[in-house]
Amino acid sequence: MNRITAPAKWLCVVYWFLVVVPTRADDVKGVVKNIPTPAHRNVMVQLFNWKFKEIEQVLPKLKQLGYSHVHVSPPQKSNEKVWQWWGRYQPIDFSVISGPLGSEDDFKKMNEAADSNGVNIVVDIVLSHTSDVTEMPEPDFVTFNNDVIVSEKFPQFDPGDFHRRCNINDGDVNSVRTCWLSNALADLKTESPHVRGIAKDYLKKLVGLGVDGFRFDAAKHIEPDFFGEVLHDVPNAYAFGEVIASDSGSFPQIDALDFYDFPLVATMRRAFGFGGDLRDLKNAVQNHHALPGPKAVTFVRNHDIDRGEAGDRGLDDNSLDTFGVGWNRQSHTLDRTDVILAYAYIFGREDGLPYVFADMPTLPPNEQDDHFDNEQLAAFIRFHNLCLSGENGVDRRPDIYRIETANAIGWQRGTDRFVVINKAAETFPIRNLVTSLRPGKYAEVHHGWDMDVQSDGKIKEWDVPGRSAMMVVPKP
Structure with missing residues (x-):
C-alpha cells in the first residue's frame, strides 16, 4: 500500500466522505426556512443496535437532515444467548450475516436503500476476539487445559487460533494485544495468517453486500500492521478505529485508520464542566488534547460512553470518569445542555469528521437520551455542511x-x-x-x-x- 502524505490523505479522506446533495431546499425542523441547502454532506450517525430494516426506513430522513454516513452495529452471526447489545460484540461466525439485527437479505436491502439515498454504510467490525467464555452459546462450546483452549465449536477457527487466557496489563503492549478483554473474551491471534485470511474474507463479503467503510472495535488490542493488510483488498473503504485514551500521544501510528477522538472528549468534559475553561478548546490539537483533523472522528457521545461502566472506559487522568461530557460522577445525571454545547463545538470547528450517537430504539422513551433528529443538532449539521466548499467540498474554512x-x-x-x-x-x-x-x-x-x-x-x-x-x- 502506498504511503500517503498527511495533506494528500486529508484531501482523499474528505473527498471520500463528501456526498453531493441536490440543491433544492427542504424544510428541516430546527433549521430556519430559507437557510441554503448545502452542496455537500459530511456527518456520520451511529444508529446503535438498530435493526437493518429500521435503518432502511429512516435513510431518506437522514439524507434530508444532512448525514452522509451511518455506523451500524456488528452484523455477523454472534452469541445469541446474550440478547443484550453486547452479544453482537461476541462473534461466532464471520461467514454468516444473521442475528437479532436481521438477515443477510435485510442487510443487503439496507445497503441498496442507502445507495439510492446517497448515504454510505459503515459497519462495526469485531476482529480482536470472539465470544465471552463466561456466557457461551451452549455447554462446552469452549474447553480449557489450564488457560489454553483445547477445544471449541467456532465454525471458522481452531484452538490454535486463540491466545492463552490472561489478564491485560495496560502498561505492557504485548499484553494489551495478546491477553483477553475482561479476561473473558476469547482473544484471536490476529497476527496469524489464518485469522487474517478470515478477516479479509469477511471485509470483502461486506463490501460485496454494499458496505462503504468500517469501524474497528478494540483497535489497540490488535497489531498495527493488521489493518493495512486486511484492508488492502478493499481499497476504497474508509476505516476508523476505537482506541480509548485521553492522551493523543498514546495512539498507535496506523496509516490505514482514523480514530475516535477520545482525547477531545476528555478535553470537552473539562472545558464544559463546572469551573472549566472553554479557552482550553482553542488549541486542543497543539496541546495534545485532541487528534489532528485528518485522523479525527469527533464525537460527544457513542456507545462506549453511553453504555460503558468499566474502569477502562475512563476519560480522565485517574480513569474514574466513565461517562464523558455531560455526566456528573456523583449523581450520574446527564446534563443535556452540556451535551448540546459540546456538539456545537465539534460541528462549529474546522477539524474532524463530526459523529452523532442515536440511542437504541428498544429503550423506553424516558431512557432515550440521544436522537439523530434533535432540532438543535439539525441546525448544527446544516451549519457544518455549509462550511464545506470548493470542488467536492474539500476546502475547509479556517x-x-x-x-x-x-x-x-x-x-x-x-x-x-x-x-x-x-x-x-x-x-x-x-x-x-x-x-x-x-x-x-x-x-x-x-x-x-x-x-x-x-x-x-x-x-x-x-x-x-x-x-x-x-x-x-x-x-x-
Missing part, C-alpha cells in the same frame, strides 16, 4: 478566534460564518467586536435571529443567551 473567555468562545469560519458558545447562565454581550467577516446581514441557523456586520467588520451589538450556542451564516 477557524479564526474572536472571543476567548472562560465561559464564552467565538470564532469565524473563514469570512462569512460565525460561531459563539456561551456556557454561563448569564447572557454574553457582544459589543464592537472586531472581525474580518464580510459586511452585511447574517442569520442564526436555529432561531433565525439577525446579526449585522458593519462595513468595518465589527459586530456592534449582539447578545448570546446563557447556556446556548449560536451559529450564523449570511442571510439569504
Whole structure:
C-alpha cells in the first residue's frame, strides 16, 4: 500500500466522505426556512443496535437532515444467548450475516436503500476476539487445559487460533494485544495468517453486500500492521478505529485508520464542566488534547460512553470518569445542555469528521437520551455542511478566534460564518467586536435571529443567551 502524505490523505479522506446533495431546499425542523441547502454532506450517525430494516426506513430522513454516513452495529452471526447489545460484540461466525439485527437479505436491502439515498454504510467490525467464555452459546462450546483452549465449536477457527487466557496489563503492549478483554473474551491471534485470511474474507463479503467503510472495535488490542493488510483488498473503504485514551500521544501510528477522538472528549468534559475553561478548546490539537483533523472522528457521545461502566472506559487522568461530557460522577445525571454545547463545538470547528450517537430504539422513551433528529443538532449539521466548499467540498474554512473567555468562545469560519458558545447562565454581550467577516446581514441557523456586520467588520451589538450556542451564516 502506498504511503500517503498527511495533506494528500486529508484531501482523499474528505473527498471520500463528501456526498453531493441536490440543491433544492427542504424544510428541516430546527433549521430556519430559507437557510441554503448545502452542496455537500459530511456527518456520520451511529444508529446503535438498530435493526437493518429500521435503518432502511429512516435513510431518506437522514439524507434530508444532512448525514452522509451511518455506523451500524456488528452484523455477523454472534452469541445469541446474550440478547443484550453486547452479544453482537461476541462473534461466532464471520461467514454468516444473521442475528437479532436481521438477515443477510435485510442487510443487503439496507445497503441498496442507502445507495439510492446517497448515504454510505459503515459497519462495526469485531476482529480482536470472539465470544465471552463466561456466557457461551451452549455447554462446552469452549474447553480449557489450564488457560489454553483445547477445544471449541467456532465454525471458522481452531484452538490454535486463540491466545492463552490472561489478564491485560495496560502498561505492557504485548499484553494489551495478546491477553483477553475482561479476561473473558476469547482473544484471536490476529497476527496469524489464518485469522487474517478470515478477516479479509469477511471485509470483502461486506463490501460485496454494499458496505462503504468500517469501524474497528478494540483497535489497540490488535497489531498495527493488521489493518493495512486486511484492508488492502478493499481499497476504497474508509476505516476508523476505537482506541480509548485521553492522551493523543498514546495512539498507535496506523496509516490505514482514523480514530475516535477520545482525547477531545476528555478535553470537552473539562472545558464544559463546572469551573472549566472553554479557552482550553482553542488549541486542543497543539496541546495534545485532541487528534489532528485528518485522523479525527469527533464525537460527544457513542456507545462506549453511553453504555460503558468499566474502569477502562475512563476519560480522565485517574480513569474514574466513565461517562464523558455531560455526566456528573456523583449523581450520574446527564446534563443535556452540556451535551448540546459540546456538539456545537465539534460541528462549529474546522477539524474532524463530526459523529452523532442515536440511542437504541428498544429503550423506553424516558431512557432515550440521544436522537439523530434533535432540532438543535439539525441546525448544527446544516451549519457544518455549509462550511464545506470548493470542488467536492474539500476546502475547509479556517477557524479564526474572536472571543476567548472562560465561559464564552467565538470564532469565524473563514469570512462569512460565525460561531459563539456561551456556557454561563448569564447572557454574553457582544459589543464592537472586531472581525474580518464580510459586511452585511447574517442569520442564526436555529432561531433565525439577525446579526449585522458593519462595513468595518465589527459586530456592534449582539447578545448570546446563557447556556446556548449560536451559529450564523449570511442571510439569504
